[in-house]
Amino acid sequence: MKYMYTYDLMESARNTNEWLGASARAFASYPVFALSLNPVLPLMAAWGEVTERTFSRMVAKPDWGIRSIVGPDGQDHLVDVVKVVEKPFGDLVHFHVRRRSPMARKVLLVAPMSGHYATLLRSTVSSLLPDADVYVTDWHNARDIPVSAGKFDVEDYTLYLAEFMKVLGPDTHVIAVCQPAPLTLAATAYLAAEDPAAQPKSLVLIGGPVDPDAAATEVTDFGRRVTMGQLEHIAIQRVGFKYKGAGRLVYPGLLQLQSFMAMNAERHGKAFAEQIFRVARGEASDHDAHNRFYDEYLAVMDMTAEFYLSTVERIFKNREIARNEFVVAGRKVDLGAITRVSVMTVEGANDDISAPGQCVAALKLLTGLSEDRKGHHLEPGAGHYGIFAGKSWRLNIRPLVLNFIDRAAGKPKAKIALASAQ
Template sequence: MFYQLYELNHAMMAPFRASADAMNLAWRNPLNPWAHTVVGRSLAAGFEVFERMTRRYGKPEFGLPFTKVDDEKVAVHEEIVWRKPFCDLIHFKRDLPAGSEKGPRILIVAPMSGHYATLLRGTVEALIQQADVYITDWIDARMVPVTDGDFDLDDYIDYVIEMLRHLGPDTHVVAVCQPSVPVLAAVAVMEADKDVCAPASMTLMGGPIDTRINPTAVNQLAQDRPLEWFRDNVIMQVPWPQPGFMRNVYPGFLQLSGFMSMNLDRHMIAHKDFYMHLVKNDGEPAEKHRDFYDEYLAVMDLTAEFYLQTVDTVFIKHSLPKGEMMHRGKRVDTSAIQTVALLTVEGENDDISGVGQTHAAQTICTNIPEDKRMHYVQPDVGHYGVFNGSRFRREIAPRIIEFAKAHSKRGQTTPVKRIIRGGKTG
């Protein structure tokens, strides 16, 4: 019922939102003499803030038509190369100059945690300059009809395995945040089966491998409540007329509310500053605010079975680090991973996955040789900075590329140094 009320509220706000948008345009119109005054800009700013705070944000575009390869601008084309009801696999195909190498083939597994894969636009943008990049584009659960069946954590792992098999040997997989657990499980399953399509390397970034280590507020919330609480309080049915009508989901707007409440003061200040930039006609900071919140406020629903199984397995029972995680009735054995190189990356100020939680993968993967391991902690970044922003482009992305090249199955030459923190080697 709560989801239906949310939809009703959104529909009731539609005429007010449309009026605010129209008034914003009127007060910004250069033919309006008041548009060039503080009063006019103040009114226009207020209408824009209201409209943006009450709209529903649709799925953004990646918007990466070009990249630079060997200092030459080349075109980039998005191609869907693999498709299932809950995920598309997108390939960023580049028109490479003659003689240029494709670079390592990298599969980025985007988080299925409320935001669209476009949240990793900066990740893709940094990597496609030197790599052949693919990314999982998870589908909003409310857009998938119930006739297409369920989707749980086991299905997620199966999807990752199928995509790696589709791409073939010598693929390097990069898991950002939430998918660190299912990707590690998928690699363990493939290694146990001696699958020739097991990745050459896997990079786990800001992921909750073991949330008992340095627990954050998000981890504590899951730990303090039984699974029944989540089933009774956050699982809802998709309302009509959405394609996924009657599907049980964890709504994206609830996930977003939770994340925003963690830093509510920061978001309030950001919107106040946005208003002031509009009043002062300061265009660049205002545009950066629009770009960030256009992405941040665009959310998707998760299937109930995937969400509940993830909460139970990862955050309540800690099944993977305990060696108790199951996939299709078989125990996931991380000690089976022997040939896949492992890079773990953490942010020093991460308030979603605390420092040490991702590094736990190094501990539970006991049979990976030392020359195939690397761990890096990026100073002065939070969760978002692990996969986006200037420090990611300058410090983290080059390490991912170097690690992938060093552990390519096409021929490894010099092993990468095991970087531990802020450029220190160990």
């Protein structure tokens, strides 16, 4: 499957569906057809509008869309997204709040590289901005990175994180969401051995597969059923000529999206059918609940083949971090070297991606860390998305995380801005 034609075939199918949607919408919207009062025409136009939007979003990077926040003085403060470190495969960006003094809390939010852009954490960033200076890892779409930039695997990812932590300094509090949890843990241990003074104050791991075997999910079962040779054959393709990364081996975002959609096909099908009828009745809007969710969910990015394959092989199959056998740049990373970084894990009781037990396993690996520096929270009734961006995050988990950060910094419990329950 490592051919350009398979990659271009998927892109051609996506592009054709986008064109069909636009054509149907335009055709059914001719004013002369309004005289017929045919109910099929509004439905055709609605189907075309939803279809065009759906397939166009698959290749567009969403905007952060965080224009301003309300400060403690009641005034709006504009927010600028500023690049602090620029690297070929990802940048470190800062959400700079104008006219605001530096905050006591400095947070590095490590975004997943698992098929979606870092903007998936938009609501997480928005909820943290009133109480902290927020920095985020903004990973690039592999299709847009020239082959000349070289490789990028789990070791490179870990070194990127270590560099970002060093740039921000030892007063940083790191929050890793989902996929990067084990690699962020490894990056912290790497710093503990290579540059102890650069270690962050605290580390919060949210719903990540530190030990995938601690609890089985569809993700872990798939990793066990498929050999690495089979996975490379069915999942890896070569970027086509349309993009700057032409010729680069990748795990395509469109292929990942198929997997995402297949996991809950009935629910997604119902959601799109209902949206078509809402559009036909004139009840939909550009930023309604359906479009807000799917504009982000459908926006997928390619991962480098070496990153995807090394994640499956080394994190899921060989469990190198769970066994404390992970190696970076030829050096074994000892998780026991972490002795002064406060570490908290967060899990959702109903998480079907990283099931309860996979993330909290990190605490047992921190043999050099005293128990008073460890914390854990299991959120009842919360699924995977809810523990970092949903109601559970806003109402319960976020205050706990900020209080943990304050304890790690040796500060008394501070007043935390209330998050909306909506």
